[in-house]
Amino acid sequence: MQAENGVLVYKKDSWEVIRSHVTIEKFLGGGSFGDVYQGFIKDVGSQAQRPCAIKMVKQAATKEDKTEFLNEANIMKAFDANHVVKLLGVVSVGEPTMILMELMPRGSLLNYLDSCRLKSKSPTQERILQMSAEIADGMAYLADKKYVHRDLAARNCMVADDLTVKVGDFGMTRDIYKKEYYRQGCLEGPIRWMAPESLRHGVFTSSSDVWSYGVLLWEMATGGMTPYFAKFRNDEVLNFVEEGGTLDRPDNCPDRLYSLMHRCWAFNPEDRPTFMEILAYLEPYTNPNFPKVSYYHSDAAKENNKIRKSSKAALSSKAASDALENINLFRHVLPALM
Secondary structure: OEOOOEEEEEEOOOOOOOHHHEEEEEEEEOOOOOEEEEEEEOOOOOOOOOOEEEEEEOOOOOOHHHHHHHHHHHHHOOOOOOOEEEEEEEOOOOOEEEEEEEOOOOHHHHHHHHHHHHOOOOOOOHHHHHHHHHHHHHHHHHHOOOOOOOOOOOOEEEOOOOOOOEEOOOOOEEEEEOOOEEOOOOOOHHHHHOHHHHHHHHHHHHEEEHHHHHHHHHHHHHOOOOOOOOOOOOOHHHHHOOOOOOOOOOOOOOHHHHHHHHHHOOHHHHHOOOHHHHHHHHHHHOOOOOHHHHHOHHHHHHHHHHHHHHHHHHHHHHHHHHHHHHHHHHHHHHHHHH
16 A cells, blocks of 8 residues: 555555456355455466455445455465465456455354354364464464454454364454554454453554454354353443453363463453464464474574564563662662761
8 A cells, every 4th residue: 555645545566466367256255345255366377267265345335445445455465374364366456346365165264163053063172272273373473473463253264175274354454563552543343352451442462362362262162152142232241351351161161272261361461372372382282284384383483483582581681780770779879868
């Protein structure tokens, strides 16, 4: 996106796909700014057809809506990880505007959980733990890229044919590279998934994404039930969470999963685990292929981990130095005052 006269304008780039190279096959569902279809992209070089998901902005969308819609594509251009839904291209010339993404044939994780519940065939504990690790892996990648998702939930994670889960729907995602957090002026968002500091102060960080991740784990453990549904209206959820309340333990939820949920719901954001720490906890329960495809096991993740540890050590050293300086100052000043 580029600013022209103070207004953000989308500029086409190497991601642009010619409209005639896109074939729409069938309707899949509706989204925040538009509808999603299944279709194909024509590969000009090989003439092959690649399956894709096509998100199209609604005809009645305003210019601002279209700009926000294309902002999602701009955000996705920065991502390249196995457990994050990939952008394939953009059609910005002509109407309607399209975002082309990799196709996840089983749809959203919420739809998958609903279908399992209707068939009375719940996912195994092993499957839930594997999916939990895959989602945490995608979120660890986003956190290291300095992006906060703000809308992590089962409805926004997508399931592949082989049941691999990837983080998707970046309509609310924000780049926080130059700030510690993203602050939203007025409350607007998925209240039942939001952390106390997000509800109270409009503050969004990777730590608030961790809170939402804990709610997502609860969704998986309950077969896709709506958080707090049986107990509270939205306004009551807001008050309950702000006062320190959390979701009840789901029936038959194993200790190792509930323990992780509980850690994610620490009231103080600094007391919550990072996504890399969550992965360290879940890694023993993953399948043999996970180390080959995960961000967690990548060289980039290891390098970022070294940088984090180095930064923490530097901060600790500075804090110790400052404390010693204050002690020495106190020793010199106190006798002079007596």
